[in-house]
Amino acid sequence: MIITAQDLYNYSKCAHRVYLDAHGNFSERAKVSAFVRLLWEMGLQTEREYIRALGDGDYDNLQALRTLKLMTAGAELIFQGVIRAGHWLGRPDLLIKRTDARSHLGDHYYEPIEIKAGRGWEERDGKRTGFKAHYAFQILFYRKILQQLQGHLPSVGHVINVDMEMEEFEASAFESAFEQALAEVERLVAGAETSEPVLGSVCHLCHWYPRCRRWVEGTGDPSGLYFVGKQKFDLKRVGLSNIREIAVMDIGQYLRPPNKIPRMGEKALVRMKTRAQVKLAGRPQIRAGYAFPENRREIYFDIEDDPTRDLTYLFGLVTRDATGRGDFRYFIARTPQQEEEVVREFWEFVRATDDAVFYVYSAKERATLKRLMQRYQLDQAVYDRYLEYEYDLYSDLVVKYSDWPTYSYGIKQIASFVGFKWRDPDPSGANSIVWYNEYLNDGSAQLLARILDYNEDDCRAMMAVKDHFALHSLTSTAVPVAG
Numbered sequence: 001m002i003i004t005a006q007d008l009y010n011y012s013k014c015a016h017r018v019y020l021d022a023h024g025n026f027s028e029r030a031k032v033s034a035f036v037r038l039l040w041e042m043g044l045q046t047e048r049e050y051i052r053a054l055g056d057g058d059y060d061n062l063q064a065l066r067t068l069k070l071m072t073a074g075a076e077l078i079f080q081g082v083i084r085a086g087h088w089l090g091r092p093d094l095l096i097k098r099t100d101a102r103s104h105l106g107d108h109y110y111e112p113i114e115i116k117a118g119r120g121w122e123e124r125d126g127k128r129t130g131f132k133a134h135y136a137f138q139i140l141f142y143r144k145i146l147q148q149l150q151g152h153l154p155s156v157g158h159v160i161n162v163d164m165e166m167e168e169f170e171a172s173a174f175e176s177a178f179e180q181a182l183a184e185v186e187r188l189v190a191g192a193e194t195s196e197p198v199l200g201s202v203c204h205l206c207h208w209y210p211r212c213r214r215w216v217e218g219t220g221d222p223s224g225l226y227f228v229g230k231q232k233f234d235l236k237r238v239g240l241s242n243i244r245e246i247a248v249m250d251i252g253q254y255l256r257p258p259n260k261i262p263r264m265g266e267k268a269l270v271r272m273k274t275r276a277q278v279k280l281a282g283r284p285q286i287r288a289g290y291a292f293p294e295n296r297r298e299i300y301f302d303i304e305d306d307p308t309r310d311l312t313y314l315f316g317l318v319t320r321d322a323t324g325r326g327d328f329r330y331f332i333a334r335t336p337q338q339e340e341e342v343v344r345e346f347w348e349f350v351r352a353t354d355d356a357v358f359y360v361y362s363a364k365e366r367a368t369l370k371r372l373m374q375r376y377q378l379d380q381a382v383y384d385r386y387l388e389y390e391y392d393l394y395s396d397l398v399v400k401y402s403d404w405p406t407y408s409y410g411i412k413q414i415a416s417f418v419g420f421k422w423r424d425p426d427p428s429g430a431n432s433i434v435w436y437n438e439y440l441n442d443g444s445a446q447l448l449a450r451i452l453d454y455n456e457d458d459c460r461a462m463m464a465v466k467d468h469f470a471l472h473s474l475t476s477t478a479v480p481v482a483g
């Protein structure tokens with residue numbers, strides 16, 4: 001039984017993943033996706049997989065002994081050392097020697113530092129909103145191992161962020177949540193607790209996805225409904241253990257004790273019941289009340305970015321005018337250094353665009369543009385114009401005015417449902433990042449074409465969804481929401 005910082009990270013996304021990684025039947029695991037392999041290569045997701053890939057416990061022991069020897073000898077800096085205390089095993093990116101306190105090692109001790117591809121402190125409107133818990137947990141885990149090895153703990157934690165800056169956080173702010181998470185990870189890895197699958201967006205990158213999907217579909221688990229996720233445990237507690245029960249529930253019963261469901265009012269329950277009915281019927285339900293901007297040029301817009309490099313590499317647009325033709329154009333950074341040049345070109349494109357609507361399928365575009373505006377001090381008036389023209393098909397249309405028999409309302413699920421097909425046999429944003437990284441290595445024209453085709457198809461998928469709703473409003477009357 002080995003516990004790594006990766007287990008704590010996985011736990012923050014899905015407790016069942018921790019259980020399955022320790023006790024699941026490996027023959028049921030899907031192939032590790034190309035994107036996850038890319039993350040391994042970049043050192044962003046390592047330990048348990050790394051250890052499994054090596055398949056050799058002796059190697060860890062040897063490395064742990066070597067690292068301890070270096071620590072005892074007082075090496076100034078240890079890069080990717082292995083630290084081990086009992087069944088806790090870690091590979092901090094850096095161990096830095098500090099001399100402001102004594103430890104079992106002598107007049108010095110070591111502090112673990114992680115090198116991250118993102119930023120630890122999250123910000124909104126220029127103000128810090130909090131330090132990322134999963135970064136903090138990783139450092140706290142290494143500190144815990146080091147405490148056993150050297151008998152000393154520094155009070156603050158550090159990570160080196162994507163801008164090569166040292167970021168600091170107070171370890172005490174995370175200690176109680178960390179201890180709670182570690183205790184549960186211990187139980188899951190020991191097999192004392194099993195947890196259950198919870199289908200959600202994190203599942204797409206998980207090698208247990210086919211297994212969990214089968215289980216959820218087979219049992220009619222509530223997490224097979226859009227937007228239920230971890231709340232399924234609250235539903236099960238009051239006896240709503242599958243989708244059939246949700247579809248026929250008497251809502252009034254669940255609005256007051258003893259069956260009151262935390263954080264769910266009448267509106268949310270009505271919506272969930274409708275989704276359960278839609279799921280069982282296998283047909284979407286579209287409600288009246290939506291409208292699209294009139295007399296405007298339609299621009300279907302999709303950004304591709306690579307969070308592992310904190311890089312936005314593609315702005316793709318399909319423009320449809322009154323004649324109904326849809327032309328694809330794009331702005332692409334052929335090297336990471338071209339990001340600024342490309343975003344400036346895009347800014348000029350927006351500045352010159354009049355009387356248009358930018359259809360997108362997430363809040364990501366607006367958030368990315370804002371971040372890039374701040375990064376490169378771009379003209380805010382252009383950003384404001386973009387906001388004025390933007391229409392988010394996901395939150396302003398699909399989520400608000402319809403329900404679908406799918407557990408996710410992502411563009412892939414919804415556009416596929418209305419008959420749209422991607423040209424690529426394996427289309428996904430994660431794969432686009434992999435292709436882009438390969439393209440940076442070998443400059444292949446085929447890869448570039450694949451990236452662009454995928455992005456164009458995402459734009460055209462949005463168009464298909466918008467057209468489906470437009471046609472529906474012409475051909476039907478309102479369908480009442482189930483009560």
Ligand code: SF4
Binds near residue numbers: 016206
């Ligand atoms: S597929 Fe989803 S539910 Fe299953 S283990 Fe992975 S993250 Fe958890």
